[in-house]
Structures are given as structure tokens and as C-alpha cells.
Amino acid sequence: MVAPPFFLPILLFLYATIFARMQYLRMWIVYGRVLAEKECQKTAPTLTEEERSIDMRTLRLFTVAITGLFLALAPLGAEAQNSQSPEDAARERVVNEVIGLVRDSYIRVLTAEELTELRNNCIIALESDEYMRDCMAQLDPHTRYVTPEALDEFEDAQRPKSFGGVGIVVRHSDDPPGIMVVDIIEGGPSERLGIKAGDVIVEIADESGEMLSTADMMIEETVDLMRGAIGSTVRIKVKRVDEETLISFTITRETIKPKLVYKELKPDGIGYVRLENFGRNATQDIEDALFALVRKNNAPLSGLVLDMRYNLGGLLYEADGVNDLFLTRAPYTTRLGFDEDAATTVQIEARGVLSDYKRFVVGPSGDVLRGAPIVILVNGVCASACELVAKTLQMHGRAIVAGVEKTFGKGTTQSSIPLRSGGKLLLTTYQYVIGPRGCEEPVQGVGVIPDIFLKRAEGEDPIEFSERTLPHAIGTSGISNANCQYHFSVPPAHFDATRRMLGILGLEPIVAPPQE
Missing domain, CATH: 3.90.226.10 (2-enoyl-CoA Hydratase; Chain A, domain 1)
Structure with a gap:
């Protein structure tokens, strides 16, 4: 929001003064006409040249004041309208598109109040690079916005091919809180450095080198930080059983060929x-x-x-x-014949309704x-x-x-929806239930x-x-x-x-x- 110009109160004062003066003069002119009418009923009430002159001068002053006020306020409105940077305007378009998709396709129907609150929270965070992350997290843990800049890396991670990584398999740890190493890829960089299954990663460096706690970090976030360009490095600190102090490792990422x-x-x-x-x-x-x-x-x-x-x-x-x-x-x-109801394996439920979709034994x-x-x-x-x-x-x-x-x-599924901005929305659209038709059980x-x-x-x-x-x-x-x-x-x-x-x-x- 842009502050109004310092001269705006002055213009408003002039407008009020001139308008009041015109009304005051018109009141006396009308009052004089009434008196004249009483004194001379035969003479039609007419305005004198002096009265007309005063009235016209007042009207011209009023017109000039209104025009000046309009010209002063016009730049103010344009300035307020143009106060949003092109980057923020583009981000707001993303927010509007995403809110529309949530309204039409999310796993449950959101009320108008919920949609308004969600949009407002996204708009409030426009200045942050993570402006969509926090507001999408209000929906559920798995709905996620992928920026156009991060899309290539995100899609590469979905492909069954080699990548730059550290060669470990991880899961969540509650005690101590963090990300636990559960398996080491043989011959990988982590194995050579002596990282062991059971080590808990309690801190990991982000792209800027700042060490972040993994206590509240999703596994996907940790994996994203561990992966990167081959030859680049990532720093971690681990808590090892029976070790009082944390152990620091700087791991050089190498080509990791995942085996399914x-x-x-x-x-x-x-x-x-x-x-x-x-x-x-x-x-x-x-x-x-x-x-x-x-x-x-x-x-x-x-x-x-x-x-x-x-x-x-x-x-x-x-x-x-x-x-x-x-x-x-x-x-x-x-x-x-073939009993599809008995052979049903998976059905999907969205917005409280079990859909006609069903997957059966092939x-x-x-x-x-x-x-x-x-x-x-x-x-x-x-x-x-x-x-x-x-x-x-x-x-x-x-x-x-x-x-x-x-x-x-986790029994929900996320639909991958391309956005006009070039990004992608991973939107939770349904949960699946399993079992023969009529015998379904949720996960x-x-x-x-x-x-x-x-x-x-x-x-x-x-x-x-x-x-x-x-x-x-x-x-x-x-x-x-x-x-x-x-x-x-x-x-x-x-x-x-x-x-x-x-x-x-x-x-x-x-x-x-x-x-x-």
C-alpha cells in the first residue's frame, strides 16, 4: 500500500471550503428571492446580473477544485495499482490458479471461508520464496507446489536413472529426532566415509551452507538436500549410538545407480x-x-x-x-462368468463419494x-x-x-497437475480403499x-x-x-x-x- 501525497488533505480542505461557500451564497440568493416575491407578487422572481455572476464564479471554482482533486487522486490510484511488482503479480496469478484447482479437485470440498483463508495465507506470504509451501501444507502433508525452477530436478528424481547422491537409505527417527540411516549402498561415498546404519542425521546443510535441523523435516526434504550435482558436497552431522558428541561428515556426491x-x-x-x-x-x-x-x-x-x-x-x-x-x-x-465385484482390488473415494472407478484382477x-x-x-x-x-x-x-x-x-494419492506458470501442483485428490466390492477397507x-x-x-x-x-x-x-x-x-x-x-x-x- 502506498502512502497518500502530502497535498491531498489540502485539496480536500479547498474542496470542502469552496463547496460550502457556494452553498452559503446560493442560500442567501434564494432567501432574497423569497423576500422579493412577498413584497411584489406581480413580479416574477428573477436573478440579478450580480447574482448570476457570483453563482457562475462559484460554480467555476467548484469545477476547478473537482478537476484538480481528480487529477491529484488519479496518479495516487495508478500508483497504488502499480505498487505490486511484476514478480508478485506473477505469483498472485499462480495463487489464483492453484486455489481454483483446490476448489474443483481437492479430495474434500472446502467451504468458501476455508478457500478465502487459504488464499489470504498464500497472498500474505508472497514476499517469501516459499510462499506456496506453507499455505499448501495447511491442506494436508502431501499436497505440494513445485516451482518452475525446481521442476526439472523434481521430475529427474522421479526417473529411474542415476543421480548425484550420497548412497544411503533413510527413514524418520523419533529418538533422537531426525533422519536415521537404515541402509548403505555398497561402494558408495557414505560407506567409504564410515557412515553406518543406525546413525541419525540431526543436521544437514542447505544450498547456502546453513546447517538445518532435521527434527521436523520431511524425508523428501532431506533427500532433496542430499541429492545434487555430481562432485558437489553436502555436510551432515550425525548422532551415533554410544557416542556423546555429534560426528560431522562432508560427503562428495557421486553417481548413484538405484537398484529397485x-x-x-x-x-x-x-x-x-x-x-x-x-x-x-x-x-x-x-x-x-x-x-x-x-x-x-x-x-x-x-x-x-x-x-x-x-x-x-x-x-x-x-x-x-x-x-x-x-x-x-x-x-x-x-x-x-467373471465376477468383477469379487475380483475388485482397488477403488477410489473422493469428496465423500466412492467413484465408479475400480481396479480388478487382470x-x-x-x-x-x-x-x-x-x-x-x-x-x-x-x-x-x-x-x-x-x-x-x-x-x-x-x-x-x-x-x-x-x-x-498413507492411503491418499496425489495428482500431478501442470500449471500455466510452468510449475506443477501435486494435489491430493482421492484416497483408495482395498478389497472386493462391498468388503472395502481403508488404508x-x-x-x-x-x-x-x-x-x-x-x-x-x-x-x-x-x-x-x-x-x-x-x-x-x-x-x-x-x-x-x-x-x-x-x-x-x-x-x-x-x-x-x-x-x-x-x-x-x-x-x-x-x-x-
């Missing part, structure tokens, strides 16, 4: 496959790994351990593809394991697409889920509960950070499955096989689930 799938043939023809995330080609990579294990075993696998611990999710269509590897259409085909080649037992390993980090696979195979009686705790509980805020709970490894702390602990998390679907007509159960022999497979991996089941 790790495979190993265990004794008794048991296949072990660890899936890091549901990136592009995850389905094909798993299928290739399974056939490689079969070739190495010289026989079909007697069982499979699908390890998805610390799997943060990824592309939902890859999750659908993994489900199709292990599900066959046969159980859902009767003499009356499985054109059938179950690649030919019915062999499957145990899926999960923990509190398994999220999104990871939960979709675990829940689908569990509900359709195709796999037994085992873990030390239930999964993270959002609930997670996947293991069929078999496992004993924690020595020194392994429970993961207390979950979707429902995040600020502004979307609520759980209120869908009812009271009239469920489909029930699929795992063959009893598969539980015995699961315990044998867990024993081979050194994992011990417990009788009672852990207390929340």
Missing part, C-alpha cells in the same frame, strides 16, 4: 526379493528376479519372501502390476508362483503403494503379512495390520511416526463393509510354510501384537 530389486535364493528353494520402492519397471524387475531365482533353483520356488520394509511407495500402476503377478482370475470365474498370465506361499514383510515405514500391495494380497488370501508393527497408513490413517507380529531385533526401536501423526492429515474413509459377501482365506498350510520361511531369515513370531 535385490534377490537371493534361500535354503529349501525359498526365494527372497527385497523391493526398495515402486519406481518405473518395478513389476518387470520383480518378475525378472523371480524367473532368475527359478533358474538358479532348477525348479519352481517353494515359497517367496517379499521384503517391503522401508518401502516408501511410488507409482500406483506399478503396485497394480505387482498384484497381477500373484493373482489369477480363476477364483473369480464361475459358470456365470492376471492374463496367471500366478507366476503357481500358488506357492507368499509372506510379505512390512514395518512402520511401508507406505502408499507398498501398503496397496500388502493389503490387496492379504485381503484376497494370497499372502500372509508379517511385521513388527503395522504400516505407515489412510489405519495402515495394514500384520497377520503375524514379529519380535523386534535387539536395539530396534518402534516407529512411532505415522500418517496420522502428521499435521493436517486426511481423515480415514468412513466406508462400511458391514454387508461384505466375499471372504478369502489363506490355506492353513501356508501359515506353517510362513513360519518356516521366517525361521530361515532369523525372524521370530510373537504371540501377542505390540501395544500401540
Whole structure:
């Protein structure tokens, strides 16, 4: 807002004075005409030349004053209108476009008051480089605005190709608060520096070199800071178990080639496959790994351990593809034909309505394991697409889920919407529910509960950070499955096989689930 010119009060005073004088003179002129009328009824009341002259001079003064006032105020209005910089005007256009998308497509319908408050909060923050970040965080933890400048880097991170990184896998830590290293990529820069699994990153440098606390940082933010140009460096401080002081590392980023799938043939023809995330080609990579294990075993696998611990999710269509590897259409085909309701795996709910969309078993080649037992390993980090696979195979009686705790509980999906500014909005548009039609169960805020709970490894702390602990998390679907007509159960022999497979991996089941 621009302050008014110092001479504006003077103009307003002159206007008021001249207008008052004109009214005063006109009053006396009219009063004189009335008196004359009383004295001489035969003479029509007319104005003298002097009266006309006074009236015209007053009118001209009034006109000049009004014109001067208008000319003085016009630049003021133009100055106020043009006070917004081109950069702020462009940002405001982004805000308006984003608010429109939120109004029309967000997972829930926002009231007019909520939309107004959201827009105002975005406008207030226009001067900040993070002007959209904070106001979008008011919606839910996963809706996000990507600036045009950051778009290339963001999209590169989604592609299954090498990148400049430090060679570690991380998750949240509650004690101490920060980001914990859970795995080290062999031969990477972090391994050579002596960084260990279990180290907790408590501080990390941003692009300017300023050290930031990771206590309240999202994993995505930490990963963004660890990635960068090959040959550049990033500084971190870690807290190590049994070490009183923090340890500082300066890591030179190197080319990291991510591996989605790790495979190993265990004794008794048991296949072990660890899936890091549901990136592009995850389905094909798993299928290739399974056939490689079969070739190495010289026989079909007697069982499979699908390890998805610390799997943060990824592309939902890859999750659908993994489900199709292990599900066959046969159980859902009767003499009356294919029962799509029974074979439904995923449906979506938006704005309180279960949509007509439903994903059902495709499985054109059938179950690649030919019915062999499957145990899926999960923990509190398994999220999104990871939960979709675990829940689908569990509900359709195709796999037994085992873990030390239930999964993270992220059952929402974000739509990637290009903006006219060149940026992109990742907008939460729906949550998915899983199971046969009429038997649906939500994941959002609930997670996947293991069929078999496992004993924690020595020194392994429970993961207390979950979707429902995040600020502004979307609520759980209120869908009812009271009239469920489909029930699929795992063959009893598969539980015995699961315990044998867990024993081979050194994992011990417990009788009672852990207390929340």
C-alpha cells in the first residue's frame, strides 16, 4: 500500500471550503428571492446580473477544485495499482490458479471461508520464496507446489536413472529426532566415509551452507538436500549410538545407480526379493528376479519372501502390476462368468463419494508362483503403494503379512497437475480403499495390520511416526463393509510354510501384537 501525497488533505480542505461557500451564497440568493416575491407578487422572481455572476464564479471554482482533486487522486490510484511488482503479480496469478484447482479437485470440498483463508495465507506470504509451501501444507502433508525452477530436478528424481547422491537409505527417527540411516549402498561415498546404519542425521546443510535441523523435516526434504550435482558436497552431522558428541561428515556426491530389486535364493528353494520402492519397471524387475531365482533353483520356488520394509511407495500402476503377478482370475470365474465385484482390488473415494472407478484382477498370465506361499514383510515405514500391495494380497488370501508393527497408513494419492506458470501442483485428490466390492477397507490413517507380529531385533526401536501423526492429515474413509459377501482365506498350510520361511531369515513370531 502506498502512502497518500502530502497535498491531498489540502485539496480536500479547498474542496470542502469552496463547496460550502457556494452553498452559503446560493442560500442567501434564494432567501432574497423569497423576500422579493412577498413584497411584489406581480413580479416574477428573477436573478440579478450580480447574482448570476457570483453563482457562475462559484460554480467555476467548484469545477476547478473537482478537476484538480481528480487529477491529484488519479496518479495516487495508478500508483497504488502499480505498487505490486511484476514478480508478485506473477505469483498472485499462480495463487489464483492453484486455489481454483483446490476448489474443483481437492479430495474434500472446502467451504468458501476455508478457500478465502487459504488464499489470504498464500497472498500474505508472497514476499517469501516459499510462499506456496506453507499455505499448501495447511491442506494436508502431501499436497505440494513445485516451482518452475525446481521442476526439472523434481521430475529427474522421479526417473529411474542415476543421480548425484550420497548412497544411503533413510527413514524418520523419533529418538533422537531426525533422519536415521537404515541402509548403505555398497561402494558408495557414505560407506567409504564410515557412515553406518543406525546413525541419525540431526543436521544437514542447505544450498547456502546453513546447517538445518532435521527434527521436523520431511524425508523428501532431506533427500532433496542430499541429492545434487555430481562432485558437489553436502555436510551432515550425525548422532551415533554410544557416542556423546555429534560426528560431522562432508560427503562428495557421486553417481548413484538405484537398484529397485535385490534377490537371493534361500535354503529349501525359498526365494527372497527385497523391493526398495515402486519406481518405473518395478513389476518387470520383480518378475525378472523371480524367473532368475527359478533358474538358479532348477525348479519352481517353494515359497517367496517379499521384503517391503522401508518401502516408501511410488507409482500406483506399478503396485497394480505387482498384484497381477500373484493373482489369477480363476477364483473369480464361475459358470456365470467373471465376477468383477469379487475380483475388485482397488477403488477410489473422493469428496465423500466412492467413484465408479475400480481396479480388478487382470492376471492374463496367471500366478507366476503357481500358488506357492507368499509372506510379505512390512514395518512402520511401508507406505502408499507398498501398503496397496500388502493389503490387496492379504485381503484376497494370497499372502500372509508379517511385521513388527503395522504400516505407515498413507492411503491418499496425489495428482500431478501442470500449471500455466510452468510449475506443477501435486494435489491430493482421492484416497483408495482395498478389497472386493462391498468388503472395502481403508488404508489412510489405519495402515495394514500384520497377520503375524514379529519380535523386534535387539536395539530396534518402534516407529512411532505415522500418517496420522502428521499435521493436517486426511481423515480415514468412513466406508462400511458391514454387508461384505466375499471372504478369502489363506490355506492353513501356508501359515506353517510362513513360519518356516521366517525361521530361515532369523525372524521370530510373537504371540501377542505390540501395544500401540
